[in-house]
């Protein structure tokens with residue numbers, strides 16, 4: 001029997017204007033519980049505005065937001081306070097309180113506080129006043145505050161900002177672990193190479209509109225693939241492959257096939273013609289390349 005997936009976030013017809021400027025035009029998207037969703041797009045696309053609206057922090061002009069089927073607006077946000085943890089822009093840090101005291105503002109559970117402190121390796125400074133924290137330490141505390149209550153939905157705006165590579169890795173690991181246990185994440189980031197390692201779904205925003213929503217599996221299908229082959233006799237290799245109808249071109253000392261093809265028969269075609277193969281590489285466009293291509297195609 002197929003399990004019906006619970007809708008975590010549903011946004012319908014969201015519109016937001018600042019003065020005469022419309023910054024969100026008819027934004028629609030939906031995702032289910034347990035997913036890690038990447039919200040990506042150029043500077044000023046509207047990602048933070050969407051996140052603030054999801055948290056009921058921003059009055060919108062039109063549209064409907066539901067989290068776990070409950071409505072969210074500036075006047076209705078019970079579900080947000082009970083089920084959502086978030087870090088938007090910079091963490092709100094009180095300079096004279098320690099990191100530990102910040103966590104105590106959110107939960108009474110010492111077990112959960114210890115868990116999050118350990119997860120981010122904040123033991124050495126968690127009892128120091130936060131005014132003595134570096135940018136990265138404050139960022140980690142902000143993320144810890146979003147997670148410490150074990151909310152069902154976590155919204156993180158550029159969480160990797162200011163984090164060192166080990167902390168980025170630790171954060172990635174923690175997000176994946178929590179998602180496996182059912183936590184849903186909506187994460188915006190410009191570091192697409194990092195995002196790509198963990199997300200299940202991408203929502204691409206451009207100029208206040210959802211340009212596309214795709215699963216990573218769908219993305220991988222649309223990513224262009226190419227094959228690079230180097231042989232002892234490229235000129236003859238090119239002729240042999242063209243004769244066998246492969247879409248091949250010669251570039252420098254390599255033969256390039258810019259379409260997905262089955263590798264074994266192609267290599268057999270060369271070997272049967274007694275052409276020695278020196279090197280074979282398969283490439284696939286990464287998330288960043290595909291998204292930049294899609295944005296460029298839209299502008300063309």
Ligand SMILES: Nc1ncnc2c1ncn2[C@@H]1O[C@H](COP(=O)(O)OP(=O)(O)OP(=O)(O)O)[C@@H](O)[C@H]1O
Pocket residue numbers: 018023041042043044045046047048049050
């Ligand atoms: N309070 C505000 N008053 C006027 N305009 C605003 C306000 N907040 C955001 N905007 C405008 O709304 C648009 C979307 O901004 P938003 O911060 O949502 O973009 P973003 O996708 O998060 O960008 P970035 O990647 O740079 O963080 C921008 O053009 C921005 O100038």
